[in-house]
Amino acid sequence: MSHFSSFNYRNNQLYVEDVPLAAIAAEFGTPCYIYSSAAIRSAYQAFEHAFGQRNHLICYAVKANSNLAVLNLLARLGSGFDIVSGGELQRVLKAGGDPQKTVFSGVGKTREEMRAALAANILCFNVESEMELITLNEIAGQMKKIAPTSLRVNPDVDANTHPYISTGLKENKFGIPAAEAERIYALAQQLPNIRIAGLDCHIGSQLTEIEPFIEAAHKMLDLLKRLQTMHITIEHLDLGGGLGVRYDQETPPTITEYIKALCTATEDYPQQQLLIEPGRSMVGNAGILLTQVCYLKHSPYRNFAIVDAAMNDLLRPTLYQAYHAIQSTTKRDAEEKLYQIVGPVCETGDFLGHDRRLALAKDDLLAIMSAGAYGMSMSSNYNTRPRAAEIMVEGDAVHLVRARETVEDLYALEKIPS
Numbered sequence: 001m002s003h004f005s006s007f008n009y010r011n012n013q014l015y016v017e018d019v020p021l022a023a024i025a026a027e028f029g030t031p032c033y034i035y036s037s038a039a040i041r042s043a044y045q046a047f048e049h050a051f052g053q054r055n056h057l058i059c060y061a062v063k064a065n066s067n068l069a070v071l072n073l074l075a076r077l078g079s080g081f082d083i084v085s086g087g088e089l090q091r092v093l094k095a096g097g098d099p100q101k102t103v104f105s106g107v108g109k110t111r112e113e114m115r116a117a118l119a120a121n122i123l124c125f126n127v128e129s130e131m132e133l134i135t136l137n138e139i140a141g142q143m144k145k146i147a148p149t150s151l152r153v154n155p156d157v158d159a160n161t162h163p164y165i166s167t168g169l170k171e172n173k174f175g176i177p178a179a180e181a182e183r184i185y186a187l188a189q190q191l192p193n194i195r196i197a198g199l200d201c202h203i204g205s206q207l208t209e210i211e212p213f214i215e216a217a218h219k220m221l222d223l224l225k226r227l228q229t230m231h232i233t234i235e236h237l238d239l240g241g242g243l244g245v246r247y248d249q250e251t252p253p254t255i256t257e258y259i260k261a262l263c264t265a266t267e268d269y270p271q272q273q274l275l276i277e278p279g280r281s282m283v284g285n286a287g288i289l290l291t292q293v294c295y296l297k298h299s300p301y302r303n304f305a306i307v308d309a310a311m312n313d314l315l316r317p318t319l320y321q322a323y324h325a326i327q328s329t330t331k332r333d334a335e336e337k338l339y340q341i342v343g344p345v346c347e348t349g350d351f352l353g354h355d356r357r358l359a360l361a362k363d364d365l366l367a368i369m370s371a372g373a374y375g376m377s378m379s380s381n382y383n384t385r386p387r388a389a390e391i392m393v394e395g396d397a398v399h400l401v402r403a404r405e406t407v408e409d410l411y412a413l414e415k416i417p418s
């Protein structure tokens with residue numbers, strides 16, 4: 001099975017599930033994000049099945065794709081959530097997610113965000129510094145609540161991924177240094193409005209090997225043992241997210257291999273519930289960005305296809321030099337040329353793909369593949385470009401799950417001083 005299992009050609013036309021992409025463009029315009037609910041469901045179920053009888057909770061990392069329809073689909077499947085802001089908490093609640101299955105990560109939770117999460121009775125705060133711990137205790141005290149807490153410990157393992165998305169090295173801003181974890185757990189034990197619930201780590205994103213995850217798990221278990229001798233009970237072990245997906249030629253472990261390996265690494269600790277926080281691997285290959293060719297421009301040096309999507313819609317190529325496969329929605333027997341696929345934004349960094357061999361004509365539709373994660377959620381309004389529409393497909397049903405923004409939406413909050 002291809003890694004784009006829900007996006008296939010039928011009679012030379014690219015379909016999402018049972019719907020031709022061209023039909024979606026005709027109805028909703030371009031650029032638009034299109035998600036396959038079947039692909040999301042099948043990723044969730046792969047995680048769920050791989051855990052088998054192991055006590056576990058899947059907490060989908062909301063920041064990968066925070067559309068309410070995506071969150072609602074996952075909530076209905078039984079998923080929990082990993083949030084990194086008060087805004088994401090509000091989305092989870094709005095989408096029907098269960099706060100009792102929600103963990104709150106992030107290095108800079110504000111007091112207000114802590115209050116909202118305490119009021120919602122979330123499952124756990126993943127605390128990233130001593131000062132945050134003390135603040136959480138204070139806020140919980142004011143609210144006469146007890147805050148369920150994990151410390152996010154930085155295991156200092158190299159995830160071998162892009163430096164911007166590597167988070168588990170000792171020089172990164174994330175987590176509490178392993179050497180300080182016991183001292184801060186001992187402090188947490190003394191704080192009246194903190195209840196120690198778990199132990200947490202997250203080492204990075206788009207990991208394509210299993211070894212760093214296992215190394216981190218072993219370091220967490222060593223720490224867990226030491227905490228047990230201090231009479232600190234760890235109810236759950238949160239091993240974070242970070243499983244990579246295939247964008248090009250990468251060969252990340254499958255969801256099943258990854259979960260089986262985590263279960264094996266932790267098999268001597270069946271009392272501890274295992275939590276994971278997958279984002280990209282849940283939705284990355286379940287979505288595409290559909291864009292239309294505006295112009296073709298041929299110079300003696302290069303061929304450009306100027307499309308109606310840009311870096312404001314999909315930042316990953318510009319930000320990380322990330323590769324996204326690009327497919328024409330119509331397969332045709334014309335001559336292929338080497339194209340630079342670029343957007344209309346006034347930045348040389350505004351590209352979606354370099355050196356792509358395609359047979360193109362004006363008005364063709366291109367599918368930027370694997371755009372379900374960190375696509376729409378990282379989009380912006382740079383160049384006063386209204387954000388793309390979002391569409392979710394289920395079999396032959398097409399649902400608009402976020403309307404295209406209008407320019408009026410963009411300046412609605414602005415004022416000219418009188």
Ligand SMILES: *Cc1c(COP(=O)(O)O)cnc(C)c1O
Pocket residue numbers: 061063064082105106202204205206240241242243277278279280281373
């Ligand atoms: C971003 C993030 C995740 C999700 O990472 P993916 O690579 O999308 O799986 C999980 N946990 C935390 C704390 C994160 O910051």
